Amino acid sequence: MEFDLKEIYQESPKAFRDLIIIFIFAMFVFLLTIAASFDAFEMLVEWSEKYEKFEIDEIFVLLNITLFCDPISIAITHVI
Structure with missing residues (x-):
């Protein structure tokens, strides 16, 4: 077969x-x-503290919000 x-x-x-x-x-x-x-999270925290002046940690917050909101907005635009 x-x-x-x-x-x-x-x-x-x-x-x-x-x-x-x-x-x-x-x-x-x-x-x-x-x-x-x-233990990638600890490595990420250390790295973001090293470059605190560039506000690297804010990028991760933005990515989390985007990953949550994008599927919702895509679902809404395809339904309407």
């Missing part, structure tokens, strides 16, 4: 979308595991 992935994904674009979502989730879990083992 042979599977032709190209044919499957052309027939069902939802399958390709699901594959992308699973891949992104797997990468997130992998990066979270790596960050936990290297």
Whole structure:
């Protein structure tokens, strides 16, 4: 029994979308595991304190807000 992935994904674009979502989730879990083992947050805090005059820590707050608000705004614009 042979599977032709190209044919499957052309027939069902939802399958390709699901594959992308699973891949992104797997990468997130992998990066979270790596960050936990290297204590990346502490390294980030030390680095941002080193460059406090550039307000580097504010960029991370902005990124968190953007990551929260972008999916909401995209969902709203596609519904309307």
